[in-house]
Amino acid sequence: MNDGWPLPSEHAEPYAEPFWEGANRGVLRLQYCTDCGKHQFFPRPWCQYCSAEALEWVDAEGKGRVYSYTVVRRAVTLPAFQEALPYVVGYVDLKEGPRICTLFADCDPSEIESDIHVEVTFKRVNDDLSLPVFRPAMSKP
Numbered sequence: 001m002n003d004g005w006p007l008p009s010e011h012a013e014p015y016a017e018p019f020w021e022g023a024n025r026g027v028l029r030l031q032y033c034t035d036c037g038k039h040q041f042f043p044r045p046w047c048q049y050c051s052a053e054a055l056e057w058v059d060a061e062g063k064g065r066v067y068s069y070t071v072v073r074r075a076v077t078l079p080a081f082q083e084a085l086p087y088v089v090g091y092v093d094l095k096e097g098p099r100i101c102t103l104f105a106d107c108d109p110s111e112i113e114s115d116i117h118v119e120v121t122f123k124r125v126n127d128d129l130s131l132p133v134f135r136p137a138m139s140k141p
């Protein structure tokens with residue numbers, strides 16, 4: 001258990017290692033396709049738009065807007081999350097384009113609304129794993 005965040009242990013595919021390495025340094029990283037010029041998330045061995053393997057890792061600004069969310073108040077299927085209740089999960093549309101599924105943190109669940117500006121922060125799960133989560137933005141873009 002980690003501060004009410006009983007998350008699974010790290011299991012990263014080799015092509016996703018730069019994402020987790022960045023998260024451990026407090027940097028949200030995305031793949032960028034040098035063929036079509038689009039960012040993607042989640043990590044893949046090829047571009048989801050043009051299938052090219054010409055991907056490089058770039059640092060994201062870590063800013064976006066809430067696309068959708070839900071407040072979880074009952075740990076019906078995952079009793080291990082009982083201690084974390086209530087928590088907020090949802091989607092953030094990053095400035096770079098990708099939509100990322102995430103948890104929201106460092107705020108009361110009532111502060112999360114669709115379309116508000118949010119920024120990434122990192123939740124330390126254990127010595128080897130930090131998880132990118134989002135909170136309401138301190139400053140607007």
Ligand SMILES: [Zn+2]
Nearest residue numbers: 033036047050
């Ligand atoms: Zn591409």
